[in-house]
Amino acid sequence: MANKIMIAENSYWVGKVDDRKVPFHRLILEKGTTYNSYLLYTEKPTVIDTVDIMYGAEFVKNLQEIIELDKIQYIVINHVEPDHAGGLPALVNKAKNATIVTTEKGKELLIGMFKLQDKKFLVIKDGDTLDIGGKTLKFFETPYLHTEETMITYCIEDKILYPCDLFSTHVATYELFDDLASEDITEDFAGYYKLIMHPHRPYVRDMIEKIKDIEINMIAPSHGYVLRSNAKKYIALYDEMSQKVSTDKKALILFSSMTGNTAKIAQYISQGLNDMGVETNVINTKNADLESILSLAEKSDAIIVGSSTKYADMIGNIEDTLKEILKLDLRGKIGAAFGSFGWSGEAVEILNDYIRNSSMTLLDTSFLVKTTGDESIKLPLRIRFSPDENTKNICIRAGRVIGEVLIKQ
Numbered sequence: 001m002a003n004k005i006m007i008a009e010n011s012y013w014v015g016k017v018d019d020r021k022v023p024f025h026r027l028i029l030e031k032g033t034t035y036n037s038y039l040l041y042t043e044k045p046t047v048i049d050t051v052d053i054m055y056g057a058e059f060v061k062n063l064q065e066i067i068e069l070d071k072i073q074y075i076v077i078n079h080v081e082p083d084h085a086g087g088l089p090a091l092v093n094k095a096k097n098a099t100i101v102t103t104e105k106g107k108e109l110l111i112g113m114f115k116l117q118d119k120k121f122l123v124i125k126d127g128d129t130l131d132i133g134g135k136t137l138k139f140f141e142t143p144y145l146h147t148e149e150t151m152i153t154y155c156i157e158d159k160i161l162y163p164c165d166l167f168s169t170h171v172a173t174y175e176l177f178d179d180l181a182s183e184d185i186t187e188d189f190a191g192y193y194k195l196i197m198h199p200h201r202p203y204v205r206d207m208i209e210k211i212k213d214i215e216i217n218m219i220a221p222s223h224g225y226v227l228r229s230n231a232k233k234y235i236a237l238y239d240e241m242s243q244k245v246s247t248d249k250k251a252l253i254l255f256s257s258m259t260g261n262t263a264k265i266a267q268y269i270s271q272g273l274n275d276m277g278v279e280t281n282v283i284n285t286k287n288a289d290l291e292s293i294l295s296l297a298e299k300s301d302a303i304i305v306g307s308s309t310k311y312a313d314m315i316g317n318i319e320d321t322l323k324e325i326l327k328l329d330l331r332g333k334i335g336a337a338f339g340s341f342g343w344s345g346e347a348v349e350i351l352n353d354y355i356r357n358s359s360m361t362l363l364d365t366s367f368l369v370k371t372t373g374d375e376s377i378k379l380p381l382r383i384r385f386s387p388d389e390n391t392k393n394i395c396i397r398a399g400r401v402i403g404e405v406l407i408k409q
């Protein structure tokens with residue numbers, strides 16, 4: 001018998017309940033989870049997200065009992081992780097007329113992961129709408145929630161938000177709707193937020209800003225309960241939980257700069273750290289007092305050093321300052337290097353070597369990937385000449401990711 005639950009007129013949950021203890025992100029989900037997929041059975045039938053890769057064949061078989069797969073016109077992929085996009089290859093191979101709807105980055109990742117280069121894609125941008133014949137979908141890009149390519153989908157007529165991982169819970173519920181749950185789900189809801197979304201707190205704020213003016217009657221996420229009792233309450237909870245929190249973490253950012261480019265990078269990194277509630281001191285070593293730098297270094301959890309490159313070396317007295325700092329007991333602190341350069345950027349690498357050889361833990365790309373799962377930021381941070389809009393955002397993001405590491409310590 002087909003597995004479908006109506007959530008609105010012509011709209012159905014067609015997902016999978018996984019009531020095992022599910023291994024996930026180096027954890028075990030004790031209460032299991034669900035992979036919520038939705039079928040909007042309009043004139044241009046549309047599937048929103050799929051299920052975990054291990055249930056792909058079962059998912060397609062189930063859908064086949066509900067709809068002739070050739071009729072499916074669109075498959076919306078909000079997020080490419082295989083617990084949501086894992087059913088896509090099996091589905092799109094049978095749903096011959098379907099176009100995959102996703103972000104630019106989503107398309108790139110899906111092609112890479114599932115070899116879908118021969119399939120039809122519709123790449124959406126923030127705010128785009130799509131008429132699916134009787135219903136209209138509106139898309140919002142929500143990068144880094146919790147990976148770079150993510151977006152969320154809103155059905156204008158039904159006032160339903162399909163936010164994929166956002167607003168989820170890891171509970172293997174067969175009841176589906178929050179008002180049918182046998183116990184209060186707030187703890188599971190908040191626990192999921194803390195685990196998956198809170199490390200990306202500034203981006204949660206961006207998402208809330210994007211959806212603040214739309215009327216949402218129901219939230220249909222991709223794990224756990226469909227929230228129909230009081231969608232506003234759950235949005236308010238995300239709003240509350242993602243408010244700026246001050247941490248007890250501190251970072252010292254030292255730099256030297258000829259024409260101000262590295263100074264700008266230092267400020268942007270500081271901005272990103274502040275977004276994560278980390279207090280920063282940003283100091284140009286040129287005229288600074290060594291004693292106060294050493295005192296700040298002792299009190300800081302992270303020491304981030306930057307210099308531009310001049311004739312294959314660093315500039316100013318940053319090297320002398322760093323040598324003095326390295327005489328301190330720096331165990332338990334993290335260190336990272338950055339700098340502007342023109343064509344070779346030796347200064348950044350030499351600074352990085354100093355940190356690697358110190359008692360601090362070097363924050364480099366490998367460490368970042370292992371701690372945060374983020375590979376979009378490369379450390380040491382190398383910026384060619386003056387930061388433009390794109391590299392400015394990379395610098396801010398580097399600060400946020402370093403902040404994430406500090407919070408997780």
Ligand SMILES: Cc1cc2nc3c(=O)[nH]c(=O)nc-3n(C[C@H](O)[C@H](O)[C@H](O)COP(=O)(O)O)c2cc1C
Pocket residue numbers: 256257258259260261262263307308309310311312313340341342343344345346384385386
């Ligand atoms: C005298 C001089 C020497 C430079 N030598 C190098 C070099 O050896 N390698 C390099 O990658 N860039 C070199 N550059 C480029 C600078 O690193 C680049 O302009 C950088 O953006 C300056 O950043 P700042 O304003 O923070 O000093 C040199 C620039 C100048 C003015």
